Amino acid sequence: MISSDVIRGYNDTIILYLLLEGESYGYEISKNIKELSEEKYIMKETTLYSAFNRLEANGFIESFFGDETFGKRRTYYRITPTGLAYYKEKCEEWELTKDVINRFIKEWNV
C-alpha cells in the first residue's frame, strides 16, 4: 500500500488533474482516483474535502451548487486558471522530485 506521507504532497495535484477533464464533485473524484490508480490509492474522505477547502482558499478551484432537484445537493468544483498554472508547476516539480529520490533508491529485484 502507498503510505499517505508519500503521496501527501500530491493530493492537490491529483484532484486538479481530474478537474482538468471537467467539473466534478467529491464523491465522483474519489471514485475516479480509486479507478485510475487501480485501487492502489484511495483518498480518505476527510483528506479529500479538506483538500477542496484548501484549493478553493488558494483560488485554485471554484465551487458552485449543482441543480439536482433530488438527492443530497452536490458541491461541484471547477479548476481556475491559477489552479491550472499551479498544476503545471507541480508536474514540473514532480519530474525533478522523481529524479532526486531515485538517487537514494536501490533496486532489489535482482
Add this chain to the structure above:
Amino acid sequence: MISSDVIRGYNDTIILYLLLEGESYGYEISKNIKELSEEKYIMKETTLYSAFNRLEANGFIESFFGDETFGKRRTYYRITPTGLAYYKEKCEEWELTKDVINRFIKEWNV
C-alpha cells in the same frame, strides 16, 4: 525547488540509503544529501536530527559516540537489520508510488 511536503515521506529512506554505505553522523549525511542531489534538495538540520530520533526509536538505526579527542563530540549512526528491511520496503513502495502519481501528471514540454 523541491517542496518538503513532497519528499516528506522519503526523508527517512534517504538517510538510511546513506547509512548503507557505512556509519556516519549528522553533518556528513547532510552534506552527502546536498551533493548527491546536486543541491536540488537540502535537508534542514532540525528535520535531519528529528529523523535520527525517530529512526532510532523505531530501531532502524543505532547511535554511538565517536572517540574524537577534540572538537564537538559526534553522534554516529549505523543501520540495523530492521532498518535495512524497512529501507527495502520503502524502495518497493517508491516504485509503486511513482507509477501511481505518474497517472495524474501531464507532460507540458511539448
Add this chain to the structure above:
DNA sequence: CACAATTACTACGACAGGTAAAGTACTTTT
C-alpha cells in the same frame, strides 16, 4: 589576534496536512 565562518549538534514552539470518529441527509436495493 580578533572575528567570522564552519562544524556539530539540542531545545522549543508553531503550523500544515492527514485522519479517525461521528453525525447528517437523502436514495436505491434487498
Add this chain to the structure above:
DNA sequence: AAAAGTACTTTACCTGTCGTAGTAATTGTG
C-alpha cells in the same frame, strides 16, 4: 423495514517539518 450507497460536514488529534535560538569547539581571514 433494513442495509447499503451517495454526498457530504464537524471536531479533535497526531505526525513531521521548520523557524528561531542557543551551545560548543575548530578553522580560516583580515
